[in-house]
Amino acid sequence: MNRPETIEDTAELVTKAGGEGIAVPVDHLEQDQVRGLVERIDTDHGRLDVLVNDIWGGDVYLEFGKPLWQQSLDGGLRMLRLGIDTHVITSHYALPVLMRNRGGLVVEMTDGTAEYNARYREEAGLFYDFVKAGVIRLALAQSVELEPYGCTALAVTPGWLRSEAMLDHYGVTEQNWRDATKVVPHFAISESPTMTGRAVAALATDPDVARWSGQALSSGYLAREYGFTDADGSRPDAWRYIVEVEHAGKPADTTGYR
Numbered sequence: 001m002n003r004p005e006t007i008e009d010t011a012e013l014v015t016k017a018g019g020e021g022i023a024v025p026v027d028h029l030e031q032d033q034v035r036g037l038v039e040r041i042d043t044d045h046g047r048l049d050v051l052v053n054d055i056w057g058g059d060v061y062l063e064f065g066k067p068l069w070q071q072s073l074d075g076g077l078r079m080l081r082l083g084i085d086t087h088v089i090t091s092h093y094a095l096p097v098l099m100r101n102r103g104g105l106v107v108e109m110t111d112g113t114a115e116y117n118a119r120y121r122e123e124a125g126l127f128y129d130f131v132k133a134g135v136i137r138l139a140l141a142q143s144v145e146l147e148p149y150g151c152t153a154l155a156v157t158p159g160w161l162r163s164e165a166m167l168d169h170y171g172v173t174e175q176n177w178r179d180a181t182k183v184v185p186h187f188a189i190s191e192s193p194t195m196t197g198r199a200v201a202a203l204a205t206d207p208d209v210a211r212w213s214g215q216a217l218s219s220g221y222l223a224r225e226y227g228f229t230d231a232d233g234s235r236p237d238a239w240r241y242i243v244e245v246e247h248a249g250k251p252a253d254t255t256g257y258r
Contacts, residue, residue, distance in 0.1 A: 047100065051095075105151065156196065159219055162192050162193070166190075170187070235258055
């Protein structure tokens with residue numbers, strides 16, 4: 001991705017937040033490396049309670065607005081490998097450890113709700129559409145296979161995410177991100193990564209999380225259900241806004257959506 005952020009940075013953030021962040025470099029397309037990671041988790045901890053499959057890295061291959069025959073085939077196939085194969089490989093090795101204990105949770109990260117992804121996302125193209133809809137299907141398949149072991153699998157989508165890359169794209173920071181709305185007014189509905197993190201934390205600590213098994217849920221929907229907010233205290237519901245306001249051609253107005 002050619003980004004300056006590192007997994008060591010992330011581990012440091014986890015530790016500062018009160019946990020114990022451990023950075024382990026792994027190429028999730030390399031089966032031996034993934035097997036080694038899971039074996040280390042098993043050796044060091046003896047259990048795995050939550051698996052979040054959030055591996056991606058395909059943004060560099062996106063070719064917006066182009067039909068299949070005009071897109072790079074090598075880039076598109078690479079996107080499928082990064083967005084789907086990595087998740088399958090990781091779950092293949094991790095699930096036998098996770099399912100030893102009832103209550104285990106698998107969260108498949110995607111982009112877009114099941115309802116939104118039911119239509120073809122022409123602007124993003126076939127490969128991106130295939131990956132994000134496919135990840136939702138992965139969550140459903142794992143939910144069925146894990147149910148006899150008392151474990152749950154589901155999919156979660158952030159809203160319009162203010163990732164480091166997105167902030168850089170608009171030339172803003174997390175502190176002054178609203179300046180970007182002068183150019184892209186609908187960016188007003190965006191959310192920080194904290195929102196998705198709190199969504200996963202709420203799911204992981206819910207003793208009745210199995211009620212969501214196999215579903216695809218948005219961070220905005222889960223915020224309403226569990227009562228958490230984004231870092232700034234707001235509760236953006238991006239996917240409802242995108243459909244009801246942005247795609248409806250209405251002027252940007254987040255009233256009632258955050």
